[in-house]
Amino acid sequence: xxxxxKFFDEMYGRTNTARPPYAEYDAWFQTQDSxxxxxxxxxxxxxxxxxxxxxxxxxxxxxxxxxxxxxxxPRIIGAxxxxxxxxxxxxRVRAINAFLYDIYHRQEILKSGRLPAHMIAxxxxxxxxxxxxxxxxxxxxxxxxxxxxxxGEDEFYVLEDNxxxxxxxxxxxxxxxxxxxxxxxxxxxxKVQNVSQxxxxxxxSLCACAPPACEGRPSLAVLTPGIHNSAYYEHAFLADQMGAxxxxxxxxxxxxxxxxxxxxxxxxxIDVLYRRIDDDYLDPMNFNPDSLLGVPGxxxxxxxxxxxxxxxxxxxxxxxKAIYSYMPDIVEFYTGEKAILKNVPTHRCSDPDAxxxxxxxxxxxxxxxxxxxxxYGMLVGPAASKQELEDFRAKLIANPDGYIAQPTLxxxxxxxxxxxxxAPRHVDLRPYVLVSPDRIDITPGGLSRVALxxxxxxxxxxxxxxxxxxxxxxx
Amino acid sequence: MLGKTAGxxxxxxxxxxxxxxxxxxxxxxxxxxxxxxxxxxxxxNAILRAxxxxxxxxxxxxxxxxxxxxxxxLRDMSHTGxxxxxxxxxxxxxRTVRTALTREMWEAVNESxxxxxxxxALPIAQRDLPRILQMIRQRTAYVRGALHGTMLRNDMxxxxxxxxxxxxxxxTARIIDVKYYILLPSVSMVGSPSDAVQWDxxxxxxxxxxxxxxxxxxxxxxxxxxxxxxxDGRLPRSLAFCYNKxxxxxxxxxxxxxxxxxxxxxxxxxxxxxxVYDIEAIFDYGLHEFTNDFLRESAQLGRQIEIDYRFxx
Numbered sequence: 001x002x003x004x005x006k007f008f009d010e011m012y013g014r015t016n017t018a019r020p021p022y023a024e025y026d027a028w029f030q031t032q033d034s035x036x037x038x039x040x041x042x043x044x045x046x047x048x049x050x051x052x053x054x055x056x057x058x059x060x061x062x063x064x065x066x067x068x069x070x071x072x073x074p075r076i077i078g079a080x081x082x083x084x085x086x087x088x089x090x091x092r093v094r095a096i097n098a099f100l101y102d103i104y105h106r107q108e109i110l111k112s113g114r115l116p117a118h119m120i121a122x123x124x125x126x127x128x129x130x131x132x133x134x135x136x137x138x139x140x141x142x143x144x145x146x147x148x149x150x151x152g153e154d155e156f157y158v159l160e161d162n163x164x165x166x167x168x169x170x171x172x173x174x175x176x177x178x179x180x181x182x183x184x185x186x187x188x189x190x191k192v193q194n195v196s197q198x199x200x201x202x203x204x205s206l207c208a209c210a211p212p213a214c215e216g217r218p219s220l221a222v223l224t225p226g227i228h229n230s231a232y233y234e235h236a237f238l239a240d241q242m243g244a245x246x247x248x249x250x251x252x253x254x255x256x257x258x259x260x261x262x263x264x265x266x267x268x269x270i271d272v273l274y275r276r277i278d279d280d281y282l283d284p285m286n287f288n289p290d291s292l293l294g295v296p297g298x299x300x301x302x303x304x305x306x307x308x309x310x311x312x313x314x315x316x317x318x319x320x321k322a323i324y325s326y327m328p329d330i331v332e333f334y335t336g337e338k339a340i341l342k343n344v345p346t347h348r349c350s351d352p353d354a355x356x357x358x359x360x361x362x363x364x365x366x367x368x369x370x371x372x373x374x375x376y377g378m379l380v381g382p383a384a385s386k387q388e389l390e391d392f393r394a395k396l397i398a399n400p401d402g403y404i405a406q407p408t409l410x411x412x413x414x415x416x417x418x419x420x421x422x423a424p425r426h427v428d429l430r431p432y433v434l435v436s437p438d439r440i441d442i443t444p445g446g447l448s449r450v451a452l453x454x455x456x457x458x459x460x461x462x463x464x465x466x467x468x469x470x471x472x473x474x475x
Numbered sequence: 476m477l478g479k480t481a482g483x484x485x486x487x488x489x490x491x492x493x494x495x496x497x498x499x500x501x502x503x504x505x506x507x508x509x510x511x512x513x514x515x516x517x518x519x520n521a522i523l524r525a526x527x528x529x530x531x532x533x534x535x536x537x538x539x540x541x542x543x544x545x546x547x548x549l550r551d552m553s554h555t556g557x558x559x560x561x562x563x564x565x566x567x568x569x570r571t572v573r574t575a576l577t578r579e580m581w582e583a584v585n586e587s588x589x590x591x592x593x594x595x596a597l598p599i600a601q602r603d604l605p606r607i608l609q610m611i612r613q614r615t616a617y618v619r620g621a622l623h624g625t626m627l628r629n630d631m632x633x634x635x636x637x638x639x640x641x642x643x644x645x646x647t648a649r650i651i652d653v654k655y656y657i658l659l660p661s662v663s664m665v666g667s668p669s670d671a672v673q674w675d676x677x678x679x680x681x682x683x684x685x686x687x688x689x690x691x692x693x694x695x696x697x698x699x700x701x702x703x704x705x706x707d708g709r710l711p712r713s714l715a716f717c718y719n720k721x722x723x724x725x726x727x728x729x730x731x732x733x734x735x736x737x738x739x740x741x742x743x744x745x746x747x748x749x750x751v752y753d754i755e756a757i758f759d760y761g762l763h764e765f766t767n768d769f770l771r772e773s774a775q776l777g778r779q780i781e782i783d784y785r786f787x788x
Contacts, residue, residue, distance in 0.1 A: 050589075180554050240574040245574070246574045251479055264481045348776070
């Protein structure tokens with residue numbers, strides 16, 4: 001395999017021998033016939049199509065449903081490595097919940113001066129309607145998908161916190177199912193930590209936050225924008241796996257101070273709603289009046305303790321990339337400890353000095369919209385053409401508050417299977433974290449996204465990225 | 476269970492049944508055009524009428540050409556009656572009610588959609604038609620098999636079954652209606668060669684050819700064909716059979732939910748008609764009138780089920 005010494009390869013490090021977590025897999029791989037593996041690759045794609053694990057690309061409706069490419073070389077993480085990561089994630093998620101509680105209540109962090117008040121007051125993702133609201137169980141972010149990248153043996157960075165509505169967990173689960181189906185022998189040789197408990201944990205975790213109005217066993221539903229949404233498959237999958245109803249806005253209405261779904265036997269109250277639509281679309285009476293996806297009055301029911309919304313409205317502020325830049329301070333402020341996981345150094349373009357630096361060094365930086373996600377509207381300086389750089393320069397000057405910039409990280413690689421054998425490609429990692437009043441569950445592994453184009457640093461599926469099964473080894 | 480889900484299951488199985496029926500109609504038409512080219516044009520017209528697609532067809536075309544009709548019934552996505560749009564609509568409904576389906580059920584309908592989408596991507600040459608029509612019937616049977624083999628016998632199953640039999644009865648009634656004039660006993664036509672071919676079409680379109688021959692020793696007469704298709708409780712595509720099934724499934728729902736609705740009365744009323752009337756009485760009343768009454772009442776029942784079980788707001 002050809003390697004660039006510039007990047008850390010998780011399978012072979014900077015040498016030609018497999019790193020310890022990959023030792024057993026490498027030994028197995030060396031005995032495999034590459035033609036058979038390529039056949040397996042096609043088998044996997046057929047399996048995904050049959051199961052219907054597809055997504056729709058926005059703005060590309062006429063292309064219909066597409067598969068996210070799956071690479072069958074697993075991404076493997078050692079037990080010790082994982083334990084360190086998990087500690088860091090847990091610390092960060094605790095801090096995020098404490099931060100959300102604080103900014104929607106006493107705002108101590110603003111009073112202390114650790115976070116400038118305008119970062120909250122002028123932030124479009126801050127929801128003033130949430131001020132003083134007590135979310136059931138005290139939880140804001142029931143589900144978090146922290147995006148991590150690796151740059152060396154012991155260097156991990158948090159790229160994004162994804163506290164709003166992290167997606168992709170169905171791929172984590174189906175990728176594992178597919179690997180188990182195709183390579184059962186591997187799993188009897190190598191002890192990999194299980195991920196299949198996720199839907200059960202999700203159900204338990206959500207039901208642990210039932211609202212005050214709930215009587216008896218909580219009734220649970222997943223709210224989807226509908227079958228045209230890019231993540232519809234996942235919404236249906238999670239509802240199915242949890243034994244919850246999959247509802248759309250038009251199935252719901254307010255009945256006697258509760259949110260009720262229209263069943264074949266009349267309206268029945270829902271206690272916990274795992275909603276996969278954004279705050280803006282949730283309630284046309286309280287937020288965007290043009291929304292047809294939400295339920296008029298649901299926010300009032302929520303405020304009165306009639307329903308649990310997961311995640312809570314207003315959590316999106318943690319996904320704001322300008323807030324992100326303060327995350328080390330936020331972690332320290334609420335936990336009293338230094339952050340275990342590193343933040344990527346971030347230049348806030350709203351600051352004139354930072355803007356000047358960013359404009360002077362545009363070709364070396366990654367620039368992102370503060371409210372962006374999904375890899376849309378971002379600039380990867382080293383990969384951009386002269387024209388793209390100039391276009392972005394103009395955007396930055398016109399609206400500096402809308403952007404942050406970060407150094408281009410030397411993302412680690414994991415090999416993928418190509419026609420010419422193994423070839424290194426850049427990856428990131430999104431572990432899934434469940435938060436309930438009494439515990440935090442982190443599923444060992446998560447979703448590894450991989451840029452399939454040689455040299456590319458953009459791993460988003462909407463931008464042509466693929467996925468890998470992620471293994472955390474048993475101790 | 477969500478009202479929307481009940482509606483999704485009902486329509487998923489209606490569309491599947493419709494696709495299968497359309498494939499059978501094409502099969503019947505094909506046979507006529509092979510054996511009697513002079514009658515082909517009127518036969519294809521009758522088939523378009525029996526599929527309730529004659530208006531849609533003549534909006535696009537002015538002539539009745541076999542290959543054109545076949546393509547329209549098989550692949551045209553601009554109307555909901557073609558096999559491909561039926562299969563697609565069934566799959567879209569299946570996606571909507573994904574959480575109500577077993578994995579096997581979903582995979583059966585999804586795979587059938589993918590397979591048929593591939594084979595129906597281009598117009599089908601006449602020599603390939605029998606194979607393709609067979610494939611369509613196998614595919615719908617596969618989905619039905621997955622339903623029988625894996626689904627819980629609960630309200631979801633009931634709605635799937637009601638959708639199936641509702642569409643099937645509708646289809647049989649429309650064939651009878653389109654052909655009622657040859658089913659009427661008339662001195663001049665009886666025993667003429669054209670009759671035999673006409674009955675062929677009807678029996679093939681309802682998959683009843685063999686059963687009929689077995690039961691009637693190869694002796695065909697319009698009265699017994701009509702009796703068979705309308706009243707014989709052993710034939711799975713007869714009106715009486717389908718409506719007994721609909722009534723059974725509605726009763727399971729009544730028991731399950733502890734709630735009786737207007738749709739139960741309507742279904743019972745339709746069923747009773749098949750008990751009270753024998754074939755002589757139907758002919759006395761007027762076959763055309765009787766069939767029309769039935770189609771009207773069944774449409775009313777469809778609307779009432781939708782209301783009683785809250786398929787939509």
